[in-house]
Amino acid sequence: MPSKTIIEPFRIKSVEPIRWTTREQREELLRAAHYNLFLLPADDVLIDLLTDSGTGAMSTRQWAAIMQGDESYAGSRSFDRFRDSIQEIFGYHHVIPTHQGRAAERILFSVACKKGDVIPNNTHFDTTRANIEFIGAEAVDLPIPEARQPSKWHPFKGNMDVAALEELIARVGRERIPLVMITITNNSGGGQPVSMENARAVSAVCHKHRIPLYFDACRFAENAYFVKQREDGYSNKTPKQITQEMFALGDGCTMSAKKDGMANIGGFLCTNDGVLAAQEKDLLILTEGYPTYGGLAGRDLEAIAVGIQESLEEDYLRYRIASTAYLGNHLANEGVPILQPPGGHAIYLDARAFLPHIPPTQFPGVALAGELYLEGGIRSVEIGSLMFGAAATMDLVRLAIPRRVYTQSHVDYVIEVVLAVWQRREQIRGMKLTYQAPFLRHFTAYLEPVTAEVPQLLEA
Secondary structure (H helix, E strand, O other): OOOOOOOOOOOOOOOOOOOOOOHHHHHHHHHHOOOOHHHOOHHHOOEEOOOOOOOOOOOHHHHHHHOOOOOOOOOOHHHHHHHHHHHHHHOOOEEEEEOOHHHHHHHHHHHHOOOOOEEEEOOOOHHHHHHHHHOOOEEEEOEOHHHHOOOOOOOOOOOEOHHHHHHHHHHHOHHHOOOEEEEOOEOOOOOEOOOHHHHHHHHHHHHHHOOOEEEEOOOHHHHHHHHHHHOOOOOOOOHHHHHHHHHOOOOEEEEEOOOOOOOOOOEEEEEOOHHHHHHHHHHHHHHOOOOOOOOOOHHHHHHHHHHHHHOOOHHHHHHHHHHHHHHHHHHHHOOOOEOOOOOOOEEEEEHHHHOOOOOHHHOHHHHHHHHHHHHHOEEOEEEOHHHHHHHOOOOEEEEEOOOOOOOHHHHHHHHHHHHHHHHOHHHOOOEEEEEOOOOOHHHOOEEEEOOOOOOOOOOO
């Protein structure tokens, strides 16, 4: 099979027009959005790389399955297909549908955790951290040291620091740690994979201390393909076999099916603990819906049942990982600082290295993301000092690639825009906050360009 040219392993059957804007229009639009790309109208975005969550294109098989949707309130046969598809991959006894991943997180942490608890993770993402902190617990990130060095290459940069986990358990006590999480792939850490060896070592620590291990499984298929590519002993295994082996190391998971579920909405919570599952279903009924629909339409359950299997198809994963690397490698070859190596679902620009004249207190990631929009109508997202406040160790701009949406020509356009901004990087100014919410402030914050040296606080 030819390997030099990346081709999409699908044909396009329906198209959606995208609208061009002028730079003058984008300047006005960005001001009106208070320099927060979340507040932009989607129609005014040319290439939308804000997130890969729920923004993918569904397949003909998914659309066909939607027509089978059973909208019964209780006992829907669509739930049976949903549950069976998930259990075949994940292997957990109890499958609880939710409207998206953060709902699964909220239910898990509300039931399993209490004020004063400590939840370790390789790196928590924004909603995970916020749901933990909302109940008064502490979210602790334990990435390996290489994960904090954007330019350093490591095959499994998403790994958890096992020695640091042991030290944390010894320091705070096992009774304060109701569960340990591993995020695959590690989104806040640059979409980097976790090795089977590392997951096995974390699982061993958890079993020794009788602490449940949960996976944040949003991008499990991409993680499995990296294991197949990079870890000894897995090259001849299928992504599904690798996935099944990894999830067998844990006790449950949370999942946003808007990522590797290949759907536009939905999620689920899995556990092997029957007592915990009963409590979670009680809370689900109170806030989401009956346990056989969990806030989703039957047609959504059907789309996820098909999509979660499609995400493990090797032709798709080969294209997915290669097209992301194509973007990252072209930028890096021109000197643009990115988090290395390229991730599975996104390329992360190192905003601190891109804009060394802008201090973290002036949100270099926000400034860079704004310039990408002004230059070419590209929407991205800051993962750094605005999103995580003082907890941020890096300032990144994530270019998240929706699944089965953009072609290689679109990616080439993104490269051109980033390189144009790179050429005039010294002219870019920092940003200052004018409004922030108490939780997840990056979604709704107002900012404006800094006109003079303005001291900023990073506390969220």
